[in-house]
Amino acid sequence: MGTALDIKIKRANKVYHCGPIQIINSTIEMVKPGKLPSGKTEIPFEFPLHMKGNKVLYETYHGVFVNIQYTLRCDMRRSLLAKDLTKTCEFIVHSLSQKGKLMPSPVDFTITPETLQNVKERASLPKFLIRGHLSSTNCIITQPLTGELVVENAEAAVKSIELQLVRVETCGCAEGYARDATEIQNIQIADGDVCRGLPVPIYMVFPRLFTCPTLETTNFKVEFEVNIVVLLHDDHLITENFPLKLCRM
C-alpha cells in the first residue's frame, strides 16, 4: 500500500486575506516525529499570513511577466528506506478591501468613421454611428463592467460586437522596461445585424484568475483596458479603447 499525502484547505474558494498581525515564522511543524497509525490521518493546521519586513503581500496573480503565487508545501520526512513525501497546494490571496467609496467615472462615447484613428482610407469606410456609455471605468473587480451601446445607423450590416478585456503588464529592468498587452477575455455582446436604435447592454464579468486590482509598484505595473470591437459585414474592424482601473472593495 502506498502512502498519499493531501492538503485540504478549509475555504471552498481558497481565498485568504493577509492578517493584521505580524508573526515571525512561516514554517510550522505539524506533527512530532513518530509513527502515524495506518489509514487516514487528518492533521489540522493554521497560521496567520504576515508580511516580511515592509514588503507588501500582493494579490495572487498569474501573468506573463509577473506571477504572484502562494503555495502551501507539506513535507513528510521518513526513515531511510521510505522516500520522503511532498505535496504542494496553491491558495489565493486577495488584498483587503480598500477603504472609502469608489468614485464612479462614467464615460460616454460616440464612434463614427470620423472619430477613428489609424485609418488608412477613410473614404472607403461605410457610414455608421455608434453611441454608448460605460457606467464606470473605475471598476470593482467583483462587479461586472456595465454599460450600453446603440447602433444608431450603419450602412454595412453588423456582424459582431465584442468586448475585449486586455491586461497590460509593464516590467522595469536595467535596459528599460518591457510592456506586453494580453487579451484575457473576449465577450460577444452582439451577434449579427442588430436592430438599429435599440440599446444593447454592455456586460462583462471579470475573470477571477486573470484579473487583479490595478497594480503599480516601482518594479512592475499591471493595468487593464477594455476594447469595444465592432466587426462589420465587409470585414471592417472598428475598435474603441477604454483604460480601466480595477480595485477590490
Added chain:
Amino acid sequence: GASLHARSRNYVSESEVYKLESVPLDFGDYHPLKPITVTESKTKKMSRKGSTSSTSSSSSSSMMDPLSSVLDGTDPLSLFAAAADPVTTTSTMDSTRKKRDKDDSSAVGSDFEPWSSKRSEILARYTTTEKLSIVSGRKAATPGSAVSEKVRTRLEELDDLEEGSQKELLNLTQQDYMNRIEELNQSLKDAWSSDQKVKALKIVIQCSKLLSDTTVIQFYPSKFVLITDILDTFGKLVYERILSMCMDNRASLPDNFSPESVNDTAKETCLNWFFKIASIRELIPRLYVEAAILKCNKFLSKMGISECLPRLTSMIRGIGDPLVAVYARAYLCRVGMEVAPQLKESLNKNFFDFLLTFKQIHGDTVQNQLVAQCVEIPLYLTLYSPAIDWILQCIAYRAPEVLLTEMMERCKKLGNNALLLNSVMSAFRAEFIAARSMDFIGMIKECDESGFPKHLLFRSLGLNLALADPPENDRLQILNEAWKVITKLKNPQDYINCAEVWVEYTCRHFTKREVNTVLADVIKHMTPDRAFEDAYPQLQSIIQKVITYIHDFSLLFSVEKFLPFLDMFQKECVRVEVCKCIMEAFIKHQQESTKDPVILNALLHICKTMHDSVNALTLEDEKRMLAALINGFIKMVSFGRDFEQQLSFYVEARSMFCNLEPVLVQLIHSVNQLAMETRKVMKGNHSRKTAAFVRACVAFCFITIPSLSSIFARLNLYLHSGQVALANQCLSQADAFFKAAVSLVPEVPKMINIDGKMRPSDSFLLEFLCNFFSTLLVVPDHPEQGVLFLVRGLLNVIQDYTWEDNSDDKIRIYTNVLHLLSAMTQETYIYHVDKVDSNDTLYGGDSKFLAEINKLCETVIAQILDHLKTLGKEETLKRQSQLALYFFNTILAHGDLRNNKLNQLSVNLWNLAQKHGFADTKTMVKTLEYIKRRSKQPEMSHFTDLALRLPLQSRT
C-alpha cells in the same frame, strides 16, 4: 332388468311445502344489476365543452360498457396518442389551455399548458427535405472573431469541445440531424455521469451554438425544440448536483430553501458554474446556457433570479437575427415560467422588445437571407408562430383583461400585424377573443395579402369560437364574414384546415340549413382533382363534429349534403372508420326505437358499407366490433304494431349482412321475439292471419340457422326457435326444429374454438342436451310417429356419438334422461306450454304409454349398470364410486323405493359407492341424514327401513 318405477309426484303440493319463502325486497339506491353510473370530473377538463368525449355516465341503452367510457380520452395512453396526432392535438390542447380556474398562486397551475405538450406539434409541423449540416468545434462558428490567433491560444478555450475534433458534417438529412443531436444529448449524459463536468458544459455550448445557424430556416423551430431539450437536461443536472451537495446530515433541503442554508462548498461550485458561463465568448451559447441554469441562482441569493431575468432579457437585444432572437425569448420565458412565474415583468419586457425589433423582419438582412434560401415570406412568418404563441401564452396566463387589451393594441399599431394577430388569438383566453370576434375579423381583413397566411388567421379565430361563444347578435355575421373568406381559399389544404375548424362553430350555433350549406361548400372545394384524398383526417373530424352536435338522427340525415359528404371517403378503411363513428353516435344517442325511413335508409347504407368491408383478412375483433354496431342498429328499429313491416326489415337485413354471423344470430333472436310479441298481442289465440305470420317468422329462422357456422349457435337456436314455434302452436314446425337439432348432434366436434382457443366441447354439449330434454317433456308426440319419437331419436344419437374414451358423460346424460322419463310418467306434468297439449293430456296416463316409458327406463338403466361394471378396474374405481352415488341420488329423488327391486338396486349402488374407499364420508353421512329426515314425513316410512340397510363404511 330393473326399471325406475317413478314415484308419483304432486308438484303443486310439493311446491307449497318446499318453495322458499319470499321476502319483500327494498329497492333502494343499491341494486347489483343496476347500471353503473360513473361520475367523472377529469373528463371535463380535457375535452371540449359539450363534445362527445365528455359524456361518461354509462347508460343501459348504449352498447358501450362503463369501463370504456370512463377511459374515454383521458387515460394517459390515449392522451399520448392524441398528442402524437397533429389534427387532434390542436383541439385537445387548445381546450386545456383555454380552460382556466381562478386560482391565485405564484406557481404555475395545471391550467397552464406546458411546453411539453407543444413539442410534438412543432416537430411535426416544421420539417424539411433540405440537407442540413452540423458544425462541431470553433471554425465556422466564430465568424466575428476580432482576436488574433496568437492571443487566443492563451485563453481558456471553453469553446472547443476537444482539440482536433472540429469538423463540419454536411449533407445530413433531417433524420440524420436529429440522430446527431440525440447523440449529443446522450454524450452529455454520459459525460455527466462519468464526472466530466467540463466536457458536459462544452457539449451544451456546442449544442446551443447550433441555434445561431439559420440555414435551412424552415427547420429552425424544430431544431429549437431538440436543442432546448438538451439544455433543459443540463439545467436539471447542474441544479440537482448542487442540491445534492447541500445535503446536511443526510437531510436534503426543503423546496423553498433560503440561500443561507446552502453550505460554502455548494455555493462555490454554483458560483464556479456562473463564472465559467460568463466567460463563454459567443453571445448565443452564453445566453442559453445561463438561462438553462437560471434556477441555480436560488443557491446564491434571494434576489438572484429576479435580477438575472431582466439582464438576460436585454442581453437578447444583441441577437441580430429576429427569428433567432424571438426563439431565445421564448426559451427565456419558458425557463422563467418554470422557475419564477411570478416575475411577469420580464415576460412583458420580452414581448415589448420583440415588438421593437419587429421591423427587422422586413429589413434587408432578412430579405436577402430568404432570397438565398428560396423561402417565401408567408412561410417565413409562420416560423415565428410557435415562439410568439408561447411568449403570449405566458403573458396571458391569469393576466387581467386590461393587460390583454393593451397587448392587443400594441400589436395593432404595427404594420403587417397578421403574425401577431394570429399569436394573440392562439394564446389569449378564448372568451376574450370570442367577445371581440367582429374586431378580429375587421383586423384580419385589413391584413396584407402577401404576408402571414390569412387562412391561418381564420383558423385561429375559429378555434376560439369553438370554445367560447361570441355575442349573440354577432353570430351570424361572424359566420358569413368568415365563410366569405374561407370559401375563396384556392389551395384545398388551406381551405380544409380552416373549414374543419369552422364547422364546429356552425354546428354549435346554427341550424341544419347552415350546416348543410357548409358541407356543400366543403364538397365543392374538395371534389375537384380528388383533393379529398389528402384531407381524410380533416374530413373525418368534420363528420365527428357534426355528429357531436346533431344527435337527432332524423335531423342529421335530412341534412341533404350529409350522405354526399360521406361519398368523399373513398378509401375503404377511412370510410369504415367514419361509418363506425356514426353508428357509435347513433347507439349512444338514439333514445327511442325508430322506423323513420330516412334514418333507416341512411343507416342501412352505412351498415352495409361496414359489412362489405369484411373480407378474409378482417380481424376477429374488427368483425365483432362491426357486428356489435350493426346489432345495435337492428335493435333500435321498430315499426311498432306493423309486424309484417318489421319482418320484412329483418329479411332485408339478413340479405344485407349475411357475412357477419353475430348479426344473423341477432336477426334470428329478433324474429323469434317478433313471433312472441305477436302471440302476446293475440293473447295466445292466433287468428288465421297471425298464425300465418308467425309461421313466416318460424320459417325465417328455420332457413337462416343452417347458414351459421358455429355448431352450438345452430343447436341452441334450433332449440330456442323450436320453443318459440311450440309457444305459437306451430307443432309441426317445432318438430322440424327439434329433429334438425337431433340430427345435428352427431356433428358436434370434440374440440371447439372459443375466443381463439381450442376447448373440449363436452360441457357445452351436456348443457345443451339437458336443456333439450327439459323441452322435450312438453313436446307432444306426433300422431304419425311412434311414442316418444324425439326422445328415442335423441337417445339413439347419444348412443352412437363417439364419446371421449375415458369419460362418463354419456352415462351422466342417461341418468338425467331418467329424470325426464320419471317426469313423463306423472299424471300432470310439472310445466306446460300454454294452449299446447302435452303427452300427459294426450295419453291421459294410458298404460301402453307408461309401459313404453318403462321399457325405455329399463334400457337406460341397463346401460348405466353395464358401464358401472366396466369401471371395476383399479384406475377407474373412483369414477365408479362417483357414478354409483350419482345414480343412487337419482333413484332416491325420482324412484319409488317401495318397489323391492329398486330398493335393492339402491342399496347395491350405496355399497358400490363405498366399496373401494373412494366415497366422501361427509357426503355419505349427509345423504344418510337426509334419508332419515325424509323418513319422518308422511308416507315416507319406508325410508326408515332403507336407512337401516345403508351402512356407513368407516374409513380404514
